Amino acid sequence: MRVHFIAIGGSAMHNLALALHDKGDQVTGSDDAIFEPSKSRLQEKGLLPEKEGWFEEKITGDIDAVILGMHAKNDNPELIKAKELGLKIYSYPEFIYEHSKNKTRVVIGGSHGKTTITSMVLHVMHYHDREVDYLVGAQLEGFDRMVNLTAENDFMLIEGDEYLSSALDLRPKFHLYQPNIALLSGIAWDHINVFPTFENYVEQFKIFIDKIVNGGILVYNEEDPIVEKLVEETANPIRKIAYNTPAYSIENGITYLETSEGPMPLEVFGAHNLSNLNGAKWVCQNMGIDEDDFYEAIATFKGASKRLEKLFDKGGAIVYKDFAHSPSKVIATTEAVKLQYPNKKVIACLELHTYSSLNVDFLQQYKGALDKADEAVVFYSLDALKIKRMQEISSDQMLSAFAKEGLKTYTNAESFKSYLYALDLSDTVLLFMSSGNYGGLNMETFISERLQ
Template sequence: MRIHFIAIGGSAMHNLALALHEKGDHVTGSDDEIFDPSKSRLAAKGLLPNEYGWFPEKITSDLDAVILGMHAKENNAELKKAKELGLKIYSYPEFLYEQSKHKTRVVIGGSHGKTTITSMILHVMHYHDKEVDYMVGAQLEGFDTMVHLTEENDFIVLEGDEYLSSPIDRRPKFHLYKPNIALLSGIAWDHINVFPTYENYVEQFEIFLNQITDGGAIIYNEEDTEVKRVVEATENPIKKYPYQTPEYSVESGETLLETPEGSMPIAVFGKHNLNNLEGARWICQLMGVDADDFYEAIATFKGASKRLEKIAETKTAIAFKDYAHSPSKVKATTQAVKNQYPDKKLVACLELHTYSSLNPEFLTEYQGALDAADAAVVFYSPHAVMIKQLEEIKAEQIEEAFQREDLMIFTNPGDFKTFLYSEDYENTVLLLMSSGNYGGLDFDAVKGYLK
């Protein structure tokens, strides 16, 4: 196939471009800016555009497909040309479905845990040399790309994001996959710029359940009351398999998972990650991997990139980076680290970076989210608030939202770095939670200021 990407530089888009190139398709693309790692990875395969910008002349009648990324605008010149020529224009998830409609589609949905669960499943399959197609939202150890497509593999494992599909397709991505097997990990209000009410957000998961094919299966976290409610309420004729957090213990900073063969040490930790692990075990079972083989493989799983990723360690201090930004994720991650290292001081730093987290009305959802930390820090950029054209946020609003009198609040990247550099990290765990970088923090340099 001849395929052109409008906005090829995005994290998901460039991975799909690489996967199709690897598959043997002829791939071209455009973008108005591309940063690393996308830039260097595209360049290595000869897919980096010669110049940045939008070029309608690249859109020709011999293209089999045009894939439109979220970064592009509705008035994009290449999109306009593709419409004029009557070319087939796909959103990213729409194209993935097109490539997998004759496969068994396994879709992992939920407000949190999607990437970790998908990563666990792929790790187990890779460990046992079971070939599957996939799309996951993080770079995994042992995998070249975040997307892999073939003609021959029977299964495809898809991370089911509830965000919008493209600038001209306002459906949530996971509504387009029509799973044969699905998982629902949790429901906690997010993406309020798209789903302005909690009820509207929950409705997207109800639609997702109704998209599961007749006779298909839903694996669901019954400890989440909203998940339990929507799954039990669906009238879609599907099999329903509930799961719960398995038994585990923590000894001297090591998590031990209880298995039929006894206690087994694992690298991931925290109640939410053990819950994720049990969901992954159910999915793997439906994909033909028995419990013994699952446990053998999962013992070597170190976690997905940016999900409680250990970035530095000394004799007395440890630093983790985590993608957590929504209230439920922040609370679960902070509590998990404190439970894992109860005898160490926990310094938890959260960057408010997304549309939802910077919305004054949504801020109250963060009440108690950092309570497990011994020292709690919030960083946000007033400039980012202005760029996103949101209502101004004052420090007093954040203090009120988190309901913590000793909360430290920084709005200047330099002041935040000074705080980090001057802290005494003796017997301390540093937890950096953000989907951004605190206004330019070099995470690789963290080890230098752990003492």
């Protein structure tokens, strides 16, 4: 099959391109900007476009499928040419469904935890040599890429993102997958630029539940009242399996999960991750992995990339990086770190740079989000606000929104960097929370220069 990607450089898109190439398909693509690590990974396989930009001459009648990334807009010249030629145009999730329509589709949804839960399930299956097709939102240890597609595997494990599918298809991605087995981890308002009201956002998860195939299975977090309400109200004839946070203890910086065989040490920690683990267990059991085999495998799970990832631990100083940026995730991550290290000083550094987090009205959702930190810092770029054409936020507005005593705010990358380099990090946990990079901060360089 010949496949062309419009916007091949994206995190998910380039991984799909690599997966199809390895499967034996003929792959081409275009993009107006490609960054690392996508650039090197595409180049290694001979898939990196010779020049950046859009070239309608690349679109020819012998292309079997065009895959359109969210980055590409309606007026993209390659898209216009593909329409003129009557080529089959797929959004990313449409193509994934087309590939997996004859497989058992396992879809992990929710405002938070879906990458971690998907990664946990994938880790367990891999540990026990159970091959599955998959689509996950982070790089995992032991896996070459974030997408794997085959003709022979029975299961397709999908991280079900609620963001929009493409410029042509404004449906949330997870509405297209029609799961046989689904999980819903929790609902907390996100993507305010797309879902302007909380009610509109919740409606997307109601539709997700309704899209589960008749007789399918929904594993859901019964500790989330919104999820529980949606599950109670659905008329979809599906089997419902509730999960919650299991019993656990923390001793000397190690979290132990209570099991029938006694306490079991884990590599991950935090109540939210223990809840994620319990959800993953039910999914794995419905994929043919019994409880004992699940526990054996999950004890070795170290986490997904950028999800409470430990970067440094030496001489009393510990550094973590986490993808958390929405209010619910910031609360869960900060609380988890403080509970894990109650006798250390926890310094939490949060970067706000998404449309939702920089919206003045939405900012109030962050009240109390950093309360568990001993010291807290919020970094946000005034330049980013200008680029996004959003209202400027003052330091006073930020302090008022978080309502955290002693909160520091920085809008300049160099000033924030100077703050970090001046810190006394003895007997301290430094926690970075962001889906960005704090205006260009190189974590490895910081750790090397400041701590090693």
